[in-house]
Amino acid sequence: MNAINTTYAGIWRAIPSPGPELRLGSPDDLLVQEVARQARxxxxxxxxYRKRDSLYEAFIPDGTPLxxxxLPPIRxxxxxxxxxxxxLLGRGNGMRVRPGRDEEFGQLQADYFAV
Incomplete structure (x- = not known):
């Protein structure tokens, strides 16, 4: 349990719900606003962290970059x-971000490393 609480999951469980500045004091206080920004x-x-891996897919490469x-869906x-x-089963010969999801992946990647 201690290992879980010292990982990212333990940190993220302690994040206040949206609007943390309302719980911390006056919303006009600059320190309260900074704490709220960091919580967001x-x-x-x-x-x-939770969603960026959901944008990957296994595929069969054709020799060009990505x-x-x-792969066809499993019936x-x-x-x-x-x-x-x-x-998860390792089907296909490569892994890539699903076509058309590059912008979303980039945003999730940036958000993941925002802190």
């Missing part, structure tokens, strides 16, 4: 569950 960065960091085709699974299963 931690919240963004937590979201980035070119190739996505009987939802598209998201199929994508996760393909990644």
């Amino acid at each position: 960065l931690l919240q963004a960091s937590r979201v980035g 070119g190739g085709r996505s 009987g699974l939802s598209p998201e569950a199929s994508r996760r299963a393909n990644r």
Whole structure:
């Protein structure tokens, strides 16, 4: 339990809900505003940490940089569950950020390292 509490997860569990400045004192105080800003960065960091891996997919490369085709979905699974299963089972010959999700991935990456 101590190991869990000293990791990122332990830090993120202690993040106040949105609007921490209302709990800390006068919203006009510059120190309260800075603490609130840091808490929001931690919240963004937590979201980035949890979601950035969900944008990866396993694929079959065609020899060009990040070119190739996505693996077909596994029958009987939802598209998201199929994508996760393909990644976890090591199907395909490569891993990439899903096409069209580069901007979202970049934002999650920036948020993850915001703190």
